[in-house]
Amino acid sequence: MHVEEEIAEYMRKELNNDLIGVDISRERRVLLIIKPEALRRAVNALKSNYSDLRFITITVVDDGLDFEFLHHFNIGSVIVTLKSLRAKEENILESIADLIPASTFIEREIADLFGIKILGHETRNLILTRDWPEDKRPLRKPLMGPLPKQARPVAEALISTGCVAPISRMMERKRESAGLSKTPAFTFTEDEDLREYHGIVRDTSLSESVGFDWKRKKLRYR
Amino acid sequence: MGRYALFLGCQIPMRIPSVEIASRSVFEKLGLEMSDLRGYSCCPEPVISRLLDEKVWLTVSARNITLAEELGLDLATLCNGCYETLLEANAILKRDQEMRKQVNDILMRYGRKYRGTVDVKHIVEVLYEDVGLEKIEEHVVKPLKIRVALHYGCHLYREPNGGDIMRKPNMMRGLTEVTGATVVNYGLERLCCGYPSMQVDEEFSLNQRLLPKLRRIMDAGADAVILTCPACNIQFETGQILLRARGIRFNIPCLNLMELLALSFGVPYEKLHLEVHRSPVLQFAKRLEGN
Numbered sequence: 001m002h003v004e005e006e007i008a009e010y011m012r013k014e015l016n017n018d019l020i021g022v023d024i025s026r027e028r029r030v031l032l033i034i035k036p037e038a039l040r041r042a043v044n045a046l047k048s049n050y051s052d053l054r055f056i057t058i059t060v061v062d063d064g065l066d067f068e069f070l071h072h073f074n075i076g077s078v079i080v081t082l083k084s085l086r087a088k089e090e091n092i093l094e095s096i097a098d099l100i101p102a103s104t105f106i107e108r109e110i111a112d113l114f115g116i117k118i119l120g121h122e123t124r125n126l127i128l129t130r131d132w133p134e135d136k137r138p139l140r141k142p143l144m145g146p147l148p149k150q151a152r153p154v155a156e157a158l159i160s161t162g163c164v165a166p167i168s169r170m171m172e173r174k175r176e177s178a179g180l181s182k183t184p185a186f187t188f189t190e191d192e193d194l195r196e197y198h199g200i201v202r203d204t205s206l207s208e209s210v211g212f213d214w215k216r217k218k219l220r221y222r
Numbered sequence: 223m224g225r226y227a228l229f230l231g232c233q234i235p236m237r238i239p240s241v242e243i244a245s246r247s248v249f250e251k252l253g254l255e256m257s258d259l260r261g262y263s264c265c266p267e268p269v270i271s272r273l274l275d276e277k278v279w280l281t282v283s284a285r286n287i288t289l290a291e292e293l294g295l296d297l298a299t300l301c302n303g304c305y306e307t308l309l310e311a312n313a314i315l316k317r318d319q320e321m322r323k324q325v326n327d328i329l330m331r332y333g334r335k336y337r338g339t340v341d342v343k344h345i346v347e348v349l350y351e352d353v354g355l356e357k358i359e360e361h362v363v364k365p366l367k368i369r370v371a372l373h374y375g376c377h378l379y380r381e382p383n384g385g386d387i388m389r390k391p392n393m394m395r396g397l398t399e400v401t402g403a404t405v406v407n408y409g410l411e412r413l414c415c416g417y418p419s420m421q422v423d424e425e426f427s428l429n430q431r432l433l434p435k436l437r438r439i440m441d442a443g444a445d446a447v448i449l450t451c452p453a454c455n456i457q458f459e460t461g462q463i464l465l466r467a468r469g470i471r472f473n474i475p476c477l478n479l480m481e482l483l484a485l486s487f488g489v490p491y492e493k494l495h496l497e498v499h500r501s502p503v504l505q506f507a508k509r510l511e512g513n
Contacts, residue, residue: 150421151270158271162263165236171498175235178243178495184235185260193261196332200285203328206271206278 003078004030007050014045028078036069036084036094043071043082043096050075055102060110062088064144065211065220067116069093071103088143089220095121113139143221145211152219155210160217162187162197224352226298226343227290228256229308232264233452234300240495240503241452244484245300245345247494251361251487252353256298259289265299265307268377269418272307277324283311284325284336296341298348300480302377302451305344312342313382344378345480346450350393355400363488365402366510370482371444372398372405373435373458375451376414397479398448401486408442410435417457424464432461436472446475446506448482459500475499475506485510 001009007030008022018038023031034042046053056072056079071082086092095118097104110116111123115137125132147155154164163186172182183189187197201207202214211220234241249256266272266282287308290297299305315322316338326335349358374391381387391411398405416431436458439447449455458476465472476499484494491507 146274147270148422154267154421155270158264158267163232163236164264164267165232167236171236171239174495174498175239178239178493180235180239180242180246184230184242185258185262187261187263190261196261197263197282197285199332200281200328201278203331204275204278204281206275209274 003076004028007075007078007080008032010049011042011045015042018042030078030080031083032080033083036086039069039071039082039084039094040096040099043099046073046075046080047099052076055100058103058106058110060093060114060116060139062114062139062141064088064141064146067093067114071096087220091115092117092119094119097121113137115140145219145221147210147219152222156212156217156219159201159207159210159212162194224348225255225257225295226348227259227293227295227340229259229262229265229286229290229297229299229301229304231299231301231304231452232267233303233456238452238455238478238498240498241300241455241478241480244478244481244489244494247484247489248480248487252349252357254348254353257293257295259286259293262286262289265301265304268303268307269421277321279307280311280315280321281325281328283308284315284329285332285334287312287315287340287342288329288334288336290340291337294340296343298343298345300345300450301453302344302375303453305342306377306380309342309380309382312338312340344390344450346378346390346393346397349397349483355396358397358483359400362401362486364486364510366482366486368403368445368510369406369443370398370403370446370448371408371439371442372411373415373447373449373451373454374411375449375454378450379412394448394450394479398482401482403448403482406442406444408435408438408444410438415454415457416461417453420457420461427457428461428464428468432457433465433470436462436465436474439474440472444474446477446503448477448479450479452478456500462501473502475503476501477503477506 004024011032012019015038018035021033052075054074056074059070061068066085066087069084073080093116095107097107107118107121108123108126111118112126112128157166158164167183176182187193213220266279272279315336374394378390379387395405413435414431416427420427447458455476462472485507496504496507
């Protein structure tokens with residue numbers, strides 16, 4: 001077994017369901033996609049098993065809706081990256097500075113440039129001046145998704161009800177007075193149909209890609 | 223006479239129910255049996271969902287098609303957008319076995335399976351091909367002595383396998399003429415009404431799409447615009463209201479083909495609830511009846 005596959009196999013055993021995916025698309029590169037809450041456990045697992053583990057850096061990608069965190073290490077000549085994703089509304093990253101002291105500076109840099117709160121790490125300003133405004137971080141984008149403003153109500157209605165044109169009370173009355181049913185037999189008229197439809201939408205990637213919040217039944221951005 | 227599963231879509235029952243009322247009246251008079259689909263969803267909407275994720279579009283469309291498969295009936299749509307979405311999804315899923323498997327992997331979690339056993343038809347195909355102009359003409363009891371402009375709608379040109387894109391627009395023209403109406407040509411029939419671009423750029427949508435069409439339609443001396451697409455109908459009606467606020471005044475009634483047929487079949491205008499339109503369709507229908 002190649003060393004890349006050995007590392008992946010070891011992490012599969014250590015993280016079980018917290019390891020979402022593995023990508024070994026080229027030689028000497030291992031990408032491990034993990035749940036964000038498993039970050040410290042993953043780092044600990046690597047540290048305890050590989051004495052030559054060396055921390056490289058952390059990359060943060062602001063994609064508008066989420067922060068993608070890429071913790072890069074090398075084990076011998078193999079670069080291992082732990083990839084985790086957190087909603088921007090959470091605005092946190094768990095520190096690994098107590099496990100990997102070399103991460104201190106980059107964590108402070110992330111806190112400065114993105115305004116992300118680093119849990120378990122007192123992050124004093126590293127790059128920005130102390131009076132830098134909290135709400136203006138140089139690398140942070142506003143919370144935004146892929147849909148233009150005018151298309152957002154359509155997407156919200158499509159996902160939450162399965163119908164892009166929610167019916168008004170007046171139209172319901174008009175339908176009834178014309179001898180039609182109050183609404184046609186749409187997904188939203190029967191709980192069972194709506195559950196099935198929501199299940200299908202969740203099983204595809206629509207709600208994720210447009211940034212739909214299932215609890216609020218709205219998009220995460222205005 | 224044919225039996226179909228009727229796909230109403232979102233816009234017609236929720237925004238322009240007069241089209242649904244008119245359609246049901248026309249079906250009844252022609253003896254067309256339409257079964258309603260239970261638990262259907264948006265087709266899904268042909269712009270956003272298709273641009274964002276092909277698999278979402280195909281899976282949601284496939285679910286809707288399975289509702290018709292359960293009834294063992296071909297699907298008939300009243301809406302151009304639903305027609306294109308469902309027609310193309312059906313064609314892809316019939317052809318692409320790998321995509322069909324991926325879609326069915328999801329559907330089977332909910333006890334469904336897309337089998338590819340039904341076809342999707344636009345209502346103009348059903349009326350023109352399955353009923354026929356002759357039979358329709360027999361039901362025209364009030365020939366309409368009016369001049370109308372046709373807006374076919376972009377999705378009506380969709381034709382599988384490189385077919386004649388004017389096939390269904392010509393059917394729509396024939397169905398309009400059978401009511402007694404004279405179709406006037408205005409030269410911009412193929413220009414989009416601007417509904418999709420309205421979602422991102424209102425000025426462009428109104429000034430570059432709707433306005434040139436309305437001007438030509440007026441110049442051609444049309445009494446009304448006839449459409450088959452509810453989205454285009456909404457664009458023509460709300461667009462006229464928005465243009466009024468800019469000092470550009472049109473007052474052109476915009477009717478669905480099914481409403482035109484119903485009026486020519488002698489269905490009283492009061493029964494159609496034409497007041498749901500945002501252009502003077504009701505007043506137009508009253509004038510036709512001489513009230």
